[in-house]
Amino acid sequence: MHAIGYTQHLPLDDPHGLIDFDLPQPTPLAHDLLVQVTAVSVNPVDLAVRGNHDPLDPQHPTVIGWDAYGTVTAVGAAVTLFQPGDAVFYAGSFKRPGSNSEYQLVDERLVGHAPTNLTPAQSAAMPLTSLTAWEALFEQLGIDPHADNHGQTLLVINGAGGVGSVATQLAHWAGLTVIATASRPETIAWTQAHGSDAVVNHREDLVPQVRELGHQYVDYVLELSNLNQHWNEIVDLIKPSGHIVSITGSDTPIDLRALKAKRATFAWEWMYTKSYFETPDMVSQHQILEEVRQLLDNGTLQSTLTQTIQPLNAENLMAAHKLVGSHHMMGKVVLEK
Numbered sequence: 001m002h003a004i005g006y007t008q009h010l011p012l013d014d015p016h017g018l019i020d021f022d023l024p025q026p027t028p029l030a031h032d033l034l035v036q037v038t039a040v041s042v043n044p045v046d047l048a049v050r051g052n053h054d055p056l057d058p059q060h061p062t063v064i065g066w067d068a069y070g071t072v073t074a075v076g077a078a079v080t081l082f083q084p085g086d087a088v089f090y091a092g093s094f095k096r097p098g099s100n101s102e103y104q105l106v107d108e109r110l111v112g113h114a115p116t117n118l119t120p121a122q123s124a125a126m127p128l129t130s131l132t133a134w135e136a137l138f139e140q141l142g143i144d145p146h147a148d149n150h151g152q153t154l155l156v157i158n159g160a161g162g163v164g165s166v167a168t169q170l171a172h173w174a175g176l177t178v179i180a181t182a183s184r185p186e187t188i189a190w191t192q193a194h195g196s197d198a199v200v201n202h203r204e205d206l207v208p209q210v211r212e213l214g215h216q217y218v219d220y221v222l223e224l225s226n227l228n229q230h231w232n233e234i235v236d237l238i239k240p241s242g243h244i245v246s247i248t249g250s251d252t253p254i255d256l257r258a259l260k261a262k263r264a265t266f267a268w269e270w271m272y273t274k275s276y277f278e279t280p281d282m283v284s285q286h287q288i289l290e291e292v293r294q295l296l297d298n299g300t301l302q303s304t305l306t307q308t309i310q311p312l313n314a315e316n317l318m319a320a321h322k323l324v325g326s327h328h329m330m331g332k333v334v335l336e337k
């Protein structure tokens with residue numbers, strides 16, 4: 001089967017950063033689905049791994065990619081949730097070969113049935129960012145989407161990127177007042193069209209901008225860009241007893257003591273935690289994707305697809321990595337077979 005992978009950490013503008021090659025088609029065991037992949041999306045994690053992580057096997061290129069739409073062609077003996085012929089979407093596991101190949105093995109507990117009212121590209125744009133936004137809001141911040149959340153305010157730092165474009169929609173659906181950050185006319189308009197009630201500029205101090213909107217404090221902060229850069233603003237803006245979640249790494253220590261007087265809580269979100277540690281609630285990613293599918297199919301959520309590139313080959317995938325590497329993505333880029 002055709003696959004795309006890397007053997008060395010090359011810069012984004014190096015044409016050999018990713019290469020096309022052939023691999024044997026894998027066989028599904030236990031909870032595995034064998035999926036024929038037809039569309040994939042690119043996330044910042046693809047760039048981070050291609051740029052920094054040692055290849056899994058020095059003999060072969062390493063296949064990455066964590067967003068996919070495809071069709072199940074075979075199943076392992078323990079599979080109960082899917083059957084051959086099902087259209088699926090998923091973000092998969094950090095520890096296994098990725099979606100940048102013709103066929104991929106993925107554990108059924110990480111997979112959802114694909115939306116029926118969306119195109120394959122629109123569906124492929126969604127899984128990783130939806131899982132991240134859902135877990136951050138409804139698990140790590142503890143927001144109950146079915147409770148009455150009116151009057152509760154959420155600040156989303158990076159409202160128009162891949163994760164922010166879903167998070168603002170989910171928070172709006174849950175009834176929160178959403179303040180999102182964006183810095184350009186197109187990203188401001190995009191986040192307003194995807195659930196934000198107000199927009200502030202992350203290139204300027206967020207504190208006076210949020211206060212000018214009439215919010216001395218916010219109940220929740222969802223940090224999706226650079227925790228170090230925005231930490232002091234978050235500490236100032238979080239309400240006493242409020243809740244903060246970050247999905248980004250931190251290259252210097254974060255001073256949690258700054259939250260003590262407000263007794264605010266801080267949590268990390270890592271979309272791969274459940275599959276990485278094979279936690280007992282790993283199947284919740286299947287359940288989240290099934291809920292996201294329904295929200296997409298009934299029009300509550302919009303796909304965040306903004307660009308489609310064809311065909312899926314190393315050259316085009318590298319072009320998509322470059323787009324994501326600009327740090328100015330609005331929504332998602334997808335590659336189709």
Ligand SMILES: NC(=O)c1ccc[n+]([C@@H]2O[C@H](COP(=O)([O-])OP(=O)(O)OC[C@H]3O[C@@H](n4cnc5c(N)ncnc54)[C@H](OP(=O)(O)O)[C@@H]3O)[C@@H](O)[C@H]2O)c1
Pocket residue numbers: 043044045128129132157158159160161162163164181182183184187188202224225226229246247248249269270271272324327328329330331
């Ligand atoms: N923990 C997890 O499970 C997880 C999951 C997914 C992603 N992530 C991480 O989360 C981050 C966001 O991912 P993503 O896919 O949403 O990113 P993305 O799509 O690449 O984000 C692009 C957006 O970032 C905005 N931006 C640029 N500089 C900013 C700043 N200083 N402050 C706030 N926003 C800024 C840009 O807005 P303007 O152009 O308007 O400036 C642009 O719209 C990445 O670091 C990624 O690695 C973690």
